[in-house]
Amino acid sequence: MPSQPLPSVLSTLFSEESIYLVDLYFKFIHDQPHSLFHEPTFKASVVAGTVSQPVLLSMMGMSARFATQPDIRSRGPMYCAKGKAALKDDLENVCIENIQACILVGNNCFGDCSADAESLYFVIAIRMSQILNLGGCNEVDDGVMCETKRRIFWTCFIIDTWASGGSDLSRQFGWQAKQPRVPMDESVFSSMKPGDSDIAESEWRPGLWGHMVRLVGIYSQIQQLHTQLAETAEWDEALMDESVRRLEAELDAFAQNLGPGLKFSMENLAVFVSRGLGSVFMAFHLGYHHYYTLLFYQYLDQRRPSTRNGKKHADRCKAHATIICNILKASREVPGAEALYNIVGHVTIVSSSVLLHTYLFGEPHELEDSRNGLESNLESLVQLRSYWPSVELMINRLVVFQKNCIMSLGRNTHRFDKWMVKFLIAHSLALEDKVDNMWPDSDQGQTPEDASLERSRITQSMIMDIQNSDTFGGATGYPE
Template sequence: MKVAKSCSQCRAAKRKCTPGSAPNLACTICAQKGQNCSLLAITSRNRQRLLAPAAHDLGSSVSMNKDIRDQLVDLYLQLIHDKPHTFFHPATLKSRVRTGSLPNAILYGILSFAARLSSDRTTQARAKDFSQSARKALKITIDEVTLDNVHATAIIGNVCGVEGDSRAESLFFGISFRMAQILRLPEASPEDDRITREIKLRTYWSLYMIDQWSSAGLDMPRQIPDTNQHSLPMFELEFWSLRPGERGPNTLAHDQSPGLWGYMVILARVFGKIQELHRKLANSKLSDTEAEEYTRKLALEFEQFSQNLPSDVQLTRENMEHHAMMGLGATFVALHLGYHHYSTLLYFHYLDATHTQVPSQALFAARCKFHAAAFSDLLSSSNEVSGCEAVYFIVAHMTVISSSALLHALLFGEPDELPDTRKRLYSNFQVLLKLKQYWPDVNMVITRLFTFQEACMRSTDRVYVVDKWIVKFLLQHALPIEKNLRPPTTEYLAERDRFAEDALSILRPTGPA
């Protein structure tokens, strides 16, 4: 008997039938329309491993009420997707979940993310089981170079990261990057509709962003180079409104602005240059004059970025609320949190007041504290507007960097800075405690803040000297941070440290772990 190359639905409609990204899966059109596909029947008989198997196939973790499953997928789309990554067309993703055409490696990776954010403790407790099921499902198809497996490996890599398994995180990210390169992402195929073409583009830029963060966090070489060759992602609402099979251009017109994720990509390019600046500083490859000039150039890029943002994307409370009404509140906040975080990183080394030969030292130090404070204020505001909450894992690291600059101000700043600085630190710590409930590895991130405080307390002459240790502290967020041993603290710092200890007390464990 011959194996069907097209489904009965497409044959009846006299349209071209394009099979899914793995053999014998539902065809692209049926999957996007959320309708039954005769290819699924073949899959059910011959390749059950690519569909949702019975509970005994992957363990008890996969036995799930469909309503709870769908709620978790919605939670993932609401709180995770379009923040640290943007892989899916929401309607198509939910359709594939309903029809069973979404590979288990993706599905259980999504469920593992979302379960941690669930308000139901029983569901929360299953997050680890979902993670293990995702990895087990992926191992079955790991040798298939498909767009689905690009998504699966990237999502599972993220899950490994929040669980504190940095080696597995790096491994799965590396596989995802290589598969994407083999597939020549984001190049589109002639048969791709607009949804598929935009998904490929968003996947590529998501991996670019992941590579920027993970290479720094894990102290690994980057695998995806900078390029201006590819267009930026379109506006999110336009993407969401696309229908399966729709044809047309997938590039932005000259008079169109990119979507929120497009602006995130622009910022990520600057982030890569900031990483390079810090590495050169740590290795003494830049003079003070060269470092100042490098910083000025990147500061100008940030200024141009801010000036070029459309008025409705500028950071205002009104714009935040408007984006929240459109379902884009958390993505809008993610964009601006990134802007203030990258800016804090850029100027952080100028908190070291020993840069007496740098004319701009005081200005750059003031900018660092400004952006650290602005990050804290935005994070606080985001929790006041429904639909704007920032609860994905990397927020913890960004909050620690903001808190470190604020803690530095608490220890070394002027007396009139102390009240507002303490309020912002307290607000940041409340966020960290909230994130700690969701993500297991936040404890390690918080420990870095205590280590930074101890390093400051062992400084002399009311300064903190920036060196290789601080570069590791700022960038290598996925790796443990050792203590930075310096001479004993001065009497002046001991007095200021009482303020710091009072602020930090909210984060210190009160009992056995």
């Protein structure tokens, strides 16, 4: 459905500012937490004045966070409010533009600490995509529209997986036997023009977002495993090890099929940055290594019965958490590789919790690297918090995690339970202190050693520093 031109009262304000903020969106957000647009076509609609008002206003509200000019940045909440109001006025119009707007509004809500509103808008987007059957193309659709529909379909699938787990709610999008093909190579899609035919199967190859879709299918199984563990009083260690082995094999097979050019390295990052896909490359690897970290996380619990692969799994958890730290560091230092979308905060928190646990309970040879990694991650959290108020709540979750680790210093571990699953997956929910802290009698009476107390004081000081640091940083330091 064609969008109406912007009212003249708003057109004067938008003009150059709207184009500037749209450019910021495509630089810092596009193809990272979601993939909703064909960039050349969308920008052309902005210039022509035919762009959807709910979409444009919501996009401007999101990207104003990254503006270096204080006056433009200060208008971000106004754009968010106007975008939400425009969407509500047209909410019964089931169309692609309103799906895009719902996803943008949902992201703005989550970034501003309104997780319940985020869930509502995401559910509306998912239902609209099902009504429109975005998994299939119409005969009148050109290649750009076909691929845009696929990307919105898979965005809804990924959002449903992450957001439902993040709020501890049931999923809306079930995996079906017949699905549209996953998104194509981003460079090929970007080079397509309106009227072009869809890419033939013989010429099609998946892009980074196509790989992300396949990874999320594995992630959903990891979510299910964690939920089962949390709801089971007595674990069947053999069954759990078998489940982990199976999912590990899926992730390892996925990695082997990627080829050397898609592995995370500074050389490969430079190639993707040169193609304008540095941030998408980072988003892909943050998710990939986050899923590995989650899969092996329960093996950090040193109270668990010894298993044949327990130490190996714990070491792999630490290794992938460290790779996330390296990715975040590169994202801060390499222009064109920024990872500044909201959910990076949660990925950083989980990685930081592994590094924190390693520093508190690890071997002497692990201390320097885990402390340096934790300090580096905290830099990313301070940076992310300057754009997204919700990251403050995520930092608070790390504070609660640290507190519970310190409470268990005499027992030399923390317990993997429902509380821990909430910490790892339900990122939208506030994290309370543990109520049930029961431990075997053999642990009673133990007290932490002086070295452990010193480690706890160091980590407390590190996290306190970021809590007390300036929360307003803006996008200074990034090329416009």
